[in-house]
Amino acid sequence: MSTYTDAVYSYLRQRLTPRTDLVEDLVQDVLLVALQKLDTFAGHSSVTAWLILIARHKVEDYYRSQLRAPGPLAELSLESAGPVTQPGFDERLDGARAQEKVRRVLARLPDRTVSCCSGGTGKTQYEGHGGAGGSNREGSRTSARARAQRVQAAVGSRVR
């Protein structure tokens, strides 16, 4: 229980700052909900991830209720909140989500466009090829730039 509590506490504290006074009550709510819904836990993920998902819903509920009944902002004291030492969990989650989205878009592109884009090295060809000769290098850069623009247009149309 200690491990799970630490994970949920850490997540909620990061999401609710500066309202850290709410964290402990919400941790309790999360664990009570988890106990009630334990039979719905399918086991497709770890218990910690499942608890953090419940915590996420609790945070959304809280902010939704705040939107419905806005209070005076002056009551919030940023000084009393204390420092948040944990690196942003949500920022890393957003980063992972963005990577996932790029991967999905690349998977939908035709093979020629993808190879033109990545060249199998993780870099674009525009970045990856240094070239040796002067005018040759310039010509290569121009064509690489044109290819990069085509890829950008193709990716843009897929994302939209």
Next chain:
Amino acid sequence: MSEDQAFLRLAERVDAARHPTERAPARLKSRLYSVLMRQQAAAGALRSLSVIRSEGRPLCVFERSLELLPIGEHVKAMNPCRVCHARVLGERFEAAPIF
């Protein structure tokens, strides 16, 4: 894939979920333990202290004393923590002088 499933998949991969950098205060853990035990007791009979120990779970010194007493099993399954001074101290102080 629903938003929740995507979140679960990503949370699995993010280290913060597996290795939280902040620890919950001890008094919060005591409080949660009491709340969850209360909830469990309300839902049905708890397991006896003797059964818990035989399954290899540790008992605190007070629970162990109760377990050794020649009393019925139903008394040993009555969530003794709810009347324990250690619980009260543990829920209010970070490093409670319990024993």
